Amino acid sequence: MSQVKKATRHVNQNEGLIFEKSSPGKAAWKLPPLDVPEVDTADLLGEAERAHLGHMPEVSEIEIIRHFTRLSTWNYAIDLGMYPLGSCTMKYNPRINEAVSRFEGLANGHPYQPERISLGALRILKTLTDCLLEITGMQAITLQPAAGAHGELTGILLVRAFLQKQGNPRKKILIPDSAHGTNPATAAMAGYAVENLKSNSAGMVDVASLAAQMNEDVAALMLTNPNTLGVFEQEIHKIADILHGKGGLLYMDGANMNALVGKVRPGDFGVDVMHLNLHKTFSTPHGGGGPGSGPVACKNFLEPFLPVPVIVTKADGTLGFDYNRPQSIGRVRAFYGNFGMHVRALAYIMANGPDGLRQTTEDAVLNANYIRKGLEGVYDLPYKTPTMHEVVFSDRVQAKKGVRTGDLAKRLIDYGFHPYTVSFPLIVPGAMMIEPTESESKEELDLFVDAMKSIAEECDKAPDVVLEAPHSTRVSRLDEVAAARKPVLRWKGPA
Amino acid sequence: MLRAIGARSIDDLFAPIPTEYRLNRELRLPRQMSEPEILEWFQKCSRENGKGLPSFLGAGAYHHYRPVVIDTIISRGEFLTAYTPYQAEISQGTLQSIFEFQTMICELTGMEVANASMYDGSTATAEAAMMAMRVSGRRRVVMARSVHPEYREVLATYGQHQDMPLTAVGFGENGRVKMAELERILGQDCACIVVQSPNFFGTIEDVPALAELARSKGALLVVAIAEAVSLGIVKPPAEADIVAMEAQSFGVPLGFGGPYAGVIATREKYVRQMPGRLVGETRDKHGKRGYVLTLATREQHIRREKATSNICTNQALIALMANVFMTVYGREGLKELAKQNLAKTAYARQHFGRHGKALFDGAPVFNEFVLQTVEDPYVINSRLLEENIVGGFPLKKFYPELGNAALWCCTETTTRASIDAVGAVLARAQTAGKRRPEPEPEVVR
Numbered sequence: 001m002s003q004v005k006k007a008t009r010h011v012n013q014n015e016g017l018i019f020e021k022s023s024p025g026k027a028a029w030k031l032p033p034l035d036v037p038e039v040d041t042a043d044l045l046g047e048a049e050r051a052h053l054g055h056m057p058e059v060s061e062i063e064i065i066r067h068f069t070r071l072s073t074w075n076y077a078i079d080l081g082m083y084p085l086g087s088c089t090m091k092y093n094p095r096i097n098e099a100v101s102r103f104e105g106l107a108n109g110h111p112y113q114p115e116r117i118s119l120g121a122l123r124i125l126k127t128l129t130d131c132l133l134e135i136t137g138m139q140a141i142t143l144q145p146a147a148g149a150h151g152e153l154t155g156i157l158l159v160r161a162f163l164q165k166q167g168n169p170r171k172k173i174l175i176p177d178s179a180h181g182t183n184p185a186t187a188a189m190a191g192y193a194v195e196n197l198k199s200n201s202a203g204m205v206d207v208a209s210l211a212a213q214m215n216e217d218v219a220a221l222m223l224t225n226p227n228t229l230g231v232f233e234q235e236i237h238k239i240a241d242i243l244h245g246k247g248g249l250l251y252m253d254g255a256n257m258n259a260l261v262g263k264v265r266p267g268d269f270g271v272d273v274m275h276l277n278l279h280k281t282f283s284t285p286h287g288g289g290g291p292g293s294g295p296v297a298c299k300n301f302l303e304p305f306l307p308v309p310v311i312v313t314k315a316d317g318t319l320g321f322d323y324n325r326p327q328s329i330g331r332v333r334a335f336y337g338n339f340g341m342h343v344r345a346l347a348y349i350m351a352n353g354p355d356g357l358r359q360t361t362e363d364a365v366l367n368a369n370y371i372r373k374g375l376e377g378v379y380d381l382p383y384k385t386p387t388m389h390e391v392v393f394s395d396r397v398q399a400k401k402g403v404r405t406g407d408l409a410k411r412l413i414d415y416g417f418h419p420y421t422v423s424f425p426l427i428v429p430g431a432m433m434i435e436p437t438e439s440e441s442k443e444e445l446d447l448f449v450d451a452m453k454s455i456a457e458e459c460d461k462a463p464d465v466v467l468e469a470p471h472s473t474r475v476s477r478l479d480e481v482a483a484a485r486k487p488v489l490r491w492k493g494p495a
Numbered sequence: 496m497l498r499a500i501g502a503r504s505i506d507d508l509f510a511p512i513p514t515e516y517r518l519n520r521e522l523r524l525p526r527q528m529s530e531p532e533i534l535e536w537f538q539k540c541s542r543e544n545g546k547g548l549p550s551f552l553g554a555g556a557y558h559h560y561r562p563v564v565i566d567t568i569i570s571r572g573e574f575l576t577a578y579t580p581y582q583a584e585i586s587q588g589t590l591q592s593i594f595e596f597q598t599m600i601c602e603l604t605g606m607e608v609a610n611a612s613m614y615d616g617s618t619a620t621a622e623a624a625m626m627a628m629r630v631s632g633r634r635r636v637v638m639a640r641s642v643h644p645e646y647r648e649v650l651a652t653y654g655q656h657q658d659m660p661l662t663a664v665g666f667g668e669n670g671r672v673k674m675a676e677l678e679r680i681l682g683q684d685c686a687c688i689v690v691q692s693p694n695f696f697g698t699i700e701d702v703p704a705l706a707e708l709a710r711s712k713g714a715l716l717v718v719a720i721a722e723a724v725s726l727g728i729v730k731p732p733a734e735a736d737i738v739a740m741e742a743q744s745f746g747v748p749l750g751f752g753g754p755y756a757g758v759i760a761t762r763e764k765y766v767r768q769m770p771g772r773l774v775g776e777t778r779d780k781h782g783k784r785g786y787v788l789t790l791a792t793r794e795q796h797i798r799r800e801k802a803t804s805n806i807c808t809n810q811a812l813i814a815l816m817a818n819v820f821m822t823v824y825g826r827e828g829l830k831e832l833a834k835q836n837l838a839k840t841a842y843a844r845q846h847f848g849r850h851g852k853a854l855f856d857g858a859p860v861f862n863e864f865v866l867q868t869v870e871d872p873y874v875i876n877s878r879l880l881e882e883n884i885v886g887g888f889p890l891k892k893f894y895p896e897l898g899n900a901a902l903w904c905c906t907e908t909t910t911r912a913s914i915d916a917v918g919a920v921l922a923r924a925q926t927a928g929k930r931r932p933e934p935e936p937e938v939v940r
Contacts, residue, residue, distance in 0.1 A: 018595050018822055029562065029828035034835055035911040036842035041728060044837060045859045048699045050730045054602040056826035064564055064822055071588035072573035079572030085581075093576050096530055101750075102566075105541035110552045111752030112888050113545050114880065120540030121751045127525075134523050146614035146753070147808040149795070160656065185795035185805035191656025194800045232511040262522055263509055269516045279808065286578040287569075287812025288589040289772065290612070291754035307652075330652035334555060334617035334645040335752025347537065353527025362505045366496055369508055373500045386511045413585055422581075424796075442496060473584040475779040480583075483777035483789040487766065489608045490598040491776075 007416025015070040022057040055493035086421035086433025089280035097344035111335040122319035128346040137267025138297035144337040151275030151294025152186040157329040161305040170219035178425040183222045203229040203383035224253040228425040230390035240270025257281040259389035262358030273298040282345035293341035363438035364389045374449035395430035398459045405430045411469035415451035549913040550885035553904025557744045590786035593774040596818040603726040605733025606760035610771035612814040616741025617646040619757030620719045621653035623739035627687035627715040641666045641694035644893040670698035670855030681712040691719040697863025706734035725861040727833030746820030756813035770804030836862040839905040850921035863904045872901035
């Protein structure tokens with residue numbers, strides 16, 4: 001471990017479950033005195049009255065603060081260092097976003113308050129809408145979907161509604177073998193069969209196979225561009241033509257939009273409908289797994305089918321919601337979506353401006369290529385095609401010593417980094433998918449490259465060090481098989 | 496860095512993009528702004544957005560006091576800027592907190608297992624109905640009209656290509672599901688009954704009776720909960736098969752409708768049909784207790800088109816807010832909090848009932864109630880807004896059969912003074928309704 005420059009072990013606090021700290025009479029709450037008459041709950045609720053609250057905890061405020069602070073120190077986070085989890089775009093989450101989202105009127109606005117006192121929220125939604133349309137080159141948009149997969153479902157429902165109106169919703173969705181699992185799962189939820197599309201030797205859609213597989217049963221192709229190998233689909237215009245030629249639509253999974261903003265617009269290269277991930281490209285925090293936000297942008301011919309409500313500028317020039325949309329696919333979520341994320345994304349766009357957004361894209365691609373250069377020859381690079389915002393290596397060389405991508409990832413933890421995405425995309429056996437984002441400095445990237453090189457050396461000289469990693473964490477190699485075989489999904493108090 | 500890569504300019508790296516598609520101009524966006532400019536822009540939006548007026552709106556989004564420690568904790572970068580805990584060794588903080596969240600949701604709902612979160616209550620309800628289809632092998636879903644109208648719309652959207660016939664069941668004089676009608680509708684093809692309790696009108700449903708009826712027909716009972724604070728004083732729907740919950744009331748800001756956090760809880764035997772992430776307890780290689788994501792074979796990244804749902808990113812940070820809220824109030828506080836909601840609402844219902852008709856007598860309500868008035872509630876709300884009060888939610892759009900009715904909500908934050916102020920306006924409206932014509936105020940919608 002002497003070669004580890006980025007991290008040093010230090011003491012961290014042990015902490016049990018909150019229930020194990022609980023004891024009767026402790027409290028962290030205080031209600032104001034009741035200013036209306038007390039009520040007899042038994043009288044009001046009768047049989048519906050609850051007797052007690054089981055094993056809910058009773059703890060003091062300092063215990064709560066310490067509990068969660070201690071837990072937090074067991075997490076890795078962007079705020080601690082590079083988090084190159086490919087496809088997740090773990091970029092810096094600017095704190096201005098957090099500050100503006102907490103402004104009283106925005107944080108406490110009720111979704112059903114009259115439009116007359118909702119002008120601020122409406123302006124934010126409208127401004128963000130305009131910005132995202134300009135960035136994507138699309139013509140209409142909904143901000144309602146709560147995350148990327150939710151956006152995918154919305155987008156495919158739009159496709160289906162449009163085709164249905166033409167007289168035939170069609171039967172299947174084509175999905176490249178390099179796609180995220182959410183794509184096929186989405187197609188199934190929208191009532192479509194899934195047909196796989198093989199990638200060619202460059203890691204791109206095989207245009208000849210696409211032409212052969214495309215027919216009047218195909219509703220759409222769900223394409224991630226750049227794809228999960230970080231490769232831009234150079235024949236995108238042919239792909240779009242083949243689909244459109246047979247009456248199909250091109251759906252773009254915008255998970256990798258961080259490679260395109262300000263450089264090229266999906267609306268200009270034949271995409272009919274796409275989603276964005278505000279928590280990836282537009283810097284809203286990932287929060288340990290969410291919330292995200294997955295706006296769906298489309299061409300005008302899909303606009304009549306957007307979820308209700310849509311934002312409109314009324315005759316008098318004020319903004320409002322339009323619910324009268326007879327062809328709409330319906331709602332995909334209550335209210336208007338993850339508004340708090342819309343606020344943050346807009347603040348990010350404003351803080352960058354046109355120039356900053358373009359430079360962000362350039363830096364993200366530059367960083368990925370710098371890592372590629374640094375690790376080429378050390379790790380196997382299965383696809384030599386130019387890299388955009390992320391690069392996928394494989395464990396082929398190290399596997400000869402019995403060390404797999406998952407082991408290398410665990411060892412990276414000891415070097416002070418969050419691992420890359422392990423074993424994805426599925427078309428690369430032993431995949432190591434690295435996305436540095438624009439947030440990392442050359443110094444951090446160099447530390448990462450050094451760490452990866454050092455681990456490769458360990459694989460040669462002392463593979464057990466890697467196979468038994470991580471060595472520096474509170475826990476190591478948790479038994480996932482046992483967890484799934486006999487699931488313990490909650491703490492149980494004494495009966 | 497370009498030199499190290501062997502590129503002459505940054506443009507070299509974008510060579511794979513066909514030239515005809517490249518954007519050869521700047522994006523037409525607001526110019527780059529400084530921090531004070533951004534603060535000012537949003538401050539202005541904030542001022543134009545409700546101004547913190549006392550409000551009687553509920554209807555699926557509730558204004559409760561948020562203990563300050565919530566934001567202290569969720570603002571820690573280690574929680575805020577981490578992602579899904581795929582690497583358990585460096586995610587134990589998130590994992591353990593989710594395990595505690597799952598446990599508390601089980602304690603409160605009377606269910607045996609709960610997931611890590613769904614997008615919100617509406618999508619949780621839709622996914623719960625689809626889960627019931629998988630469990631029962633049946634397709635028809637019977638849903639009460641007293642379920643939040645937007646939850647019903649979302650279920651209709653989700654179910655439209657799932658071969659899911661959807662049947663509505665009405666509500667009776669007491670605001671509860673009409674049992675006789677339900678019994679008539681329920682057949683051997685029914686996967687589940689979906690009800691909400693407290694329902695959209697604030698009325699607490701007779702969950703044990705609904706469960707018994709469902710069971711007698713081999714259907715599952717799905718209970719949606721939009722107002723989580725009710726669980727502090729209302730008996731949990733322990734007889735249900737699936738509970739689909741909105742946790743917004745647990746310390747999540749109203750935020751103009753989101754982000755909120757849904758949850759699905761159920762019986763252990765159905766866990767493999769449950770959508771969403773789950774955290775389980777296990778041991779590490781040294782025998783030390785720890786937590787991991789588990790039962791992932793239900794999920795899209797493993798099962799692809801055969802997954803229980805396409806959900807990936809959920810609402811983790813919002814679930815953490817709810818987690819902290821539940822921890823702060825705990826066993827006793829949540830009960831006292833719920834009691835205050837009950838007391839304020841009882842006071843308002845009685846008070847307002849003098850100037851209109853409080854509907855749905857005969858079954859208990861939690862913190863919402865329906866008031867029928869002589870005048871159009873939109874007109875009443877315009878008057879109230881002139882006095883800087885936001886009135887109840889007019890029901891005409893969703894329930895035209897109720898006439899001039901609105902849904903009023905009181906929480907622990909509602910003051911007696913504001914209730915009395917509304918009472919006075921309602922009293923004037925009542926007399927105004929009797930001696931027309933009077934100049935109509937501008938109607939606020």
